[in-house]
Amino acid sequence: MKTRSLPLQIGLFIAPVILALALAALLVLAVGADPLAVLQTIWEGATRDSRALGQMVNFWMPLTLVSIGLIVTFTAGLWNIGVEGQMVMGAVFATWGALTLDLPQPLLVAAEIALAMLGGALWAALVGVLKTRLGVHEIFGGVALNALSNVLLIYLISGPWQPPEGGSVRGTPPFPDAAIPSFLSDTFKVSLVAVLVVVAALVAVVLALRGTRWGLELKATGKNARSALLLGVPTRRAAMSAFIVCGALAGIAGLYRVLFTFVSASLRPGVSGGIGFLGVLVVLLIAVRPVWVPFVTLIFAIVLGGSARLQIALGVDSSLAGVLQGSLVLIVLLFNGLRGRLAAREETSEVTAHE
């Protein structure tokens, strides 16, 4: 291996961040706002008080869940773009439970989680069957099923599940109290149980990918499915299991969006909020290394939580968060390529030097 000088390595690591920030600053200037004020607003928006911090944590949890789910599918070499729809279906299944089941709080919350996992896993399994049995690429199956899940969501909200007071499309009636896990405090609206579920999922996936035969089989399938098959790996089953695990985690993420996003928990349009796609960006950014997930998702959650205030405070559209995240990942991908080319050039010159 080449050992390049430390400053150069750090430079190549930090340069994309600086470039992405600079690009975002230019764009902010282009719409007539002050980049420093924007930065300050985002930071304060995410951290100014316990309510804001709570909101930020409530962004972090679903984003972390989908990201670790996507780590599983990416490890198996699959582009699970359908993760958005899997979130929606998790939310839909869990909402059915919350609105119809009559159970004491702990049991009802557990049932919601189980239903959310079921909904997400079923929707992911559909993508998986289309891919492994019927030859439809998972990107297209996923995109179509995302749209269909949203259609179903709007239909339920505007039809069978609409509140008794009238036919708005704003959401289902609020969940009963028993359907909502208790928060740590009235101002810091974070559920300890929910956080523990996320941490448990994170640890479980990291351990499973490292220490089990299943994880090894996923990795082999993702890197070379043909060789993996010849080495005796059931590659179709591996792909299906990756989809199902990711779908189940995305389902929980969808439930969290329903429970923790708004002042009163109810199923509303656009429940996934682009968190699923953001998860894809996270995983591409960290090149499918699971231990990085919680940290990168934390930064993304701060940007996401903080930018919600941009519109009110500065009249700047909150899509700036998406621009910043998207350009960061794009620039990092391009830099990876640049590094590869540099390394290749060094190797060639080395060979020539030996002759």
Add this chain to the structure above:
Amino acid sequence: MDIELRHIHKHFGPVHANNDISLSFRGGRIVGILGENGAGKSTLMKILSGFQPMDGGEIYINGARVDYTGPQAAIRCGVGMLQQDPLDVAAFTVLENFIYGQAGGLALKRREGRARLEQICSRFGFSLDAETPIAQLSIGQRQQLEIVRLLSQGVKTLILDEPTTGISAEQKTILFNALRDLAARDGMSILLVSHKLEDVIALCDEVAVLRGGRLVGTRDMPATTSELVAMMFGQELPPQTRQPLNLEGAETALVLENLTLRGKRVTVENLSLRVRAGEIVGLAGLDGSGQEMLLRACVGLIKPAHGRVMIGGENLTGAPYRAFLARGVAFGAAGRLEEGLVAGLSLTEHIALAHETGALVDWPRARRHTEEQLRHYNVRGRPESRVETLSGGNQQRLLMALMPPRPLLMALEQPTRGLDVDSSRWIWQQLLARRANGTAILFSSAELDELVAYSDRILVFYAGRVFEIPDASRASIDELGRLIGGHFDGASEA
């Protein structure tokens, strides 16, 4: 056209593929370029035809130095090469493929093109329909099309790389007549790269022999097979000595009953075969003659159209590959990094995948096991290195380590392809050791001496037909070469 090569050098990593080769060719003659696999003959011809840049040396055409940037530039200088797998586009028709690359304006000018195509075809008796898609042509027809195209582009020196691989005897006759005609009537230079001596003897006026990247010498024909073999191998091969194997009473490892396999290009029909424990069966034949399909059918990777596959007495016809694995079958494909090893995974991960069966992987134990295996199989590499960093020989030894220690049956595609002599010998020691433990081995090879040296029986494939040499120890390389080329007189059909 006269060509002169001066001091050509070419390296691939540590391999010196062409080492200071100087050669000249005169118009009107057919020259055979001879050598074993890896002797450097294909590399030299690719340099001459612009497909590969050289590291050092000079090329002179009619006394003037040329320096070209790619195959098309070489064609403009009058040098064209027909690749072993003709470089055409499967989605094109014959006519489109004929036109593509030839100078002309925006329009295709189909009528002109068709007339030119038909004119050249009729001269040589080639039958190519202008509107047939390339995907529906045989290898022989695709070669004919390439030759016609190169001639139409004004090539005066035609290089052919193993042109008789995978074509019928009839197509071979047509091809050879065309080549003789081009040399005699048009004064073209024809360079024939081949390791098939009968072709060279039948066609060439002159031969140049390469060994280990160097030019051994040139001579005028005629020459006998043994004289040519002596030039190629340094001396005449000593007759192989072998221990006769007592297979009486041995159990049956593999039975094929009336097996029919349908491939894209060839069909193997109604083949029956019984292989006993400890027996080695070699599969000979040109690429794509049906032997690869047979190997894959024996491990469940190809489902037979008819007939039965029995492993150790159990009928596994139509069962998935994993069922075959579970029954004690091991398969080794020719493309190691495409089918067999997973680039990006470490050696330890490979060993764990193959030998750790529990739901949890005990990595420290897997690592210890890997170290043992690497020592035992003489793999030069660290447990944590990625598999693609290993050399070909080490990859092949790792594949051995990944196979079960005492399989019932091993089906191996070209187990020593691309390996040096030491690595090949080592692989065969391993295989013979397993055979002594009762493993039956089925292997294919392009090396005739390997087939003769190690097989108990040889099946020769030619265009899907199969002939058996029941006692390989009595077979000679000459005879085998004739059979592979489709001359079956006196052999018994299996």
Add this chain to the structure above:
Amino acid sequence: MNEELIRTLNSIVANATPLVIASIGETVTERAGVVNLSLDGSIILSAMVGFVAALASGSPVVGVLAAMLVGGLMALIVAFGGITLRQDQVAVGFVLTLLAANLAQFLGQNYTRIPGPQILNTPLPVVEQIPVIGPVFFRQSIFVYISYVLVFGLWYWLFRTRPGLAHRAVGERPATAFARGTRVNVLRYVYTGVGGALVGLAGAAYSLNVKAGWSTPPSMAGDGWIALAIVIFGGWHPFRVVLGAYLFAGLRVLANVIQRTPDVSIPVVLLNGVPWALMIITLLLVSSGAIERLVRVLPRPAQKWTRNFLRSDPPAALGTRFEPE
């Protein structure tokens, strides 16, 4: 013929046009062996830029050119990442599609729901008088006429010209193209850029004509993905691609008609799912696994015909890299 029917057919052609242009653009790119997955975001961003540029300059032509420039640049980023920097084309394209959609929303934030210049329908003299065909096909906008030219033009280019042979060869077997003197990666850049410019044109067709104006969320969101699916369904052939686009638009217009019809019991929102269900069905129809399953239940004489009609082989080198030595 019935006025109402002619009006419906006219509206199908008009609505299909951005899909036709975008999927023809992607066909240009994929025929050269490159996948530009950024279509959805590219269309959105170029629609926004086209609208704003037309508004600012007062000239729709400037708007169209700006949109094409944006689409072309987006595609060139994919080419740069995929060819020069050897990254996964799918990854670059996907990130780009998200980025472009966000960028459009961000930069277009002050231009939502305001009136702006539009490109109106201009009936073509003489041919518009042909019964049925005239009112359906030739009382349309300039974008529609461009789409006709593009479809026939691409067909002619690919299958009837010498550079078209090189274009296809680069996507089918770059090693052959190299041997015939074609500069593989240069052509890939060119066709990716040209295809991207057409995608930008499709964006302008939305914001200056079919769905005039700009709004958040953008009204054409999702159509880029449908266009990508249409390319597959269309077997990378211009004529079948156009059929696919008309099929999707037809079903959409039909859903609108149903929506307006009283006494229909299908909930309106479910009709929005129709194109996406159709997307899965069309992809199933052309996937080899599904074709074989379908073919096996058909009567024997229909088998070969069905297989040949539905088969859609992608360019053999689609999404792969080529490095000449």
